[in-house]
Amino acid sequence: MTATLPMYDVQAVRADFPILARQVNGAPLVYLDSAATSQKPRQVLDALREHYEQRNANVSRSVHALGTEATEAYEGARARVAAFIGAATAEEVVFTKNSTEAINLLAHAFSERSIDPRFRLGPGDEIVISEMEHHSNILPWQLLCERTGATLRWFGLTDDGRLDESDLDALVNERTKLVSLVHVSNILGTVNETARIVARAHQVGALVMLDASQSVPHLPVSVSELGVDFIAFTGHKMCGPTGIGALWGRYELLLAMPPFLGGGSMIETVTMQRSTYALPPMKFEAGTPPIAEAVGLGAAVDYLSAVGMEAIHQHEVDLAGYALGALATVPDLRVIGPQKTEGRGGTISFALGDIHPHDVGQILDNEGVEVRAGHHCARPVCARYGVPATTRASFYLYTTTDEIDAMVRALEKARKVFG
Structure with missing residues (x-):
């Protein structure tokens, strides 16, 4: 899948974050855990x-x-x-x-x-x-x-x-x-x-x-x-x-x-x-x-x-819409939370069939995709929706649609590994 997000130069933003140039397990870093902690731009360092x-x-x-x-x-x-x-x-x-x-x-x-x-x-x-x-x-x-x-x-x-x-x-x-x-x-x-x-x-x-x-x-x-x-x-x-x-x-x-x-x-x-x-x-x-x-x-x-909070918010809304569409192509994947971009931000939690989120997270990490797996310090939410834990992808001003595509490819690999 490909997409462009108009009026927002995400590559210029990414250039300010040195860590985004590194690799994890031999693959380009795909950091989708900004709800836990964000990366830091060179200006802050x-x-x-x-x-x-x-x-x-x-x-x-x-x-x-x-x-x-x-x-x-x-x-x-x-x-x-x-x-x-x-x-x-x-x-x-x-x-x-x-x-x-x-x-x-x-x-x-x-x-x-x-x-x-x-x-x-x-x-x-x-x-x-x-x-x-x-x-x-x-x-x-x-x-x-x-x-x-x-x-x-x-x-x-x-x-x-x-x-x-x-x-x-x-x-x-x-x-x-x-x-x-x-x-x-x-x-x-x-x-x-x-x-x-x-x-x-x-x-x-x-x-x-x-x-x-x-x-x-x-x-x-x-x-x-x-x-x-x-x-x-x-x-x-x-x-x-x-x-x-x-x-x-x-x-x-x-x-x-x-x-x-x-x-x-x-x-x-x-x-x-x-x-x-x-x-x-x-x-x-x-x-x-x-x-x-x-x-x-x-x-x-x-x-x-300087980047602009309205621009950041719109970028994340666009990413959320793109991700919801991309995740909908993955069989047996259930999004926990709002299914539309109205009234939601750039954090998406999901369950992948009967595969434990920790196993999903491990497969994704092997591909350089960093997501969160667990109850996210919100156990009552997991109990409300009948899941022990979720896999969570969270986006920020430096996230790209290519990174969402990389996550979807890694999820397909997880389905194959765990049947």
């Missing part, structure tokens, strides 16, 4: 090296030149990330090590003893998530409910991989304190339209958090347009380094939340009797932060902005 070579120092502590330059680079990255997601101010962006830590930071703010009623949680109160969530947006809320006696409830899924909103008004009600949903599913590829849920949550006085780990890297995201109260996302899925992510929150909510970790840099004053805390975001960034990683994330944001 150069920014990391330059930081360590030219201005390596700790931030917010020193008055010497290197410390000042490092602080300016770190806070400059925060400002660029804030602009990238449409935040009102840079102070609304809290750097964390990943999305998981960002979600746990928010979960830590809720307790039975909270002074602010918006974060007071106890028996009779409810938190609402969905059956579509990554484990990092399930476990923190399960643990919080165990600590406080609150109840966890969730949206189910339709047969075609969408949120089942049929009981929205009953599920999100006057007992609901928080609704926390994935924006784009890491296993189904579903892009959730959240406006109706957000409106209902705010109608009953609940806060709303979106796990944007798979949306901020792939499509234009504006927190003001989404109308939510918090989002979490991570740098390593958006061409940035590992070890850096962010929690965005409305500033007045961050101001009301208690610190997450105690230590250096998050304080205003300290005595042996009591301490007072710095304003957000510093209140939530105890200790030496991921300085170089933030610089790398700032470079990644610059890179993605």
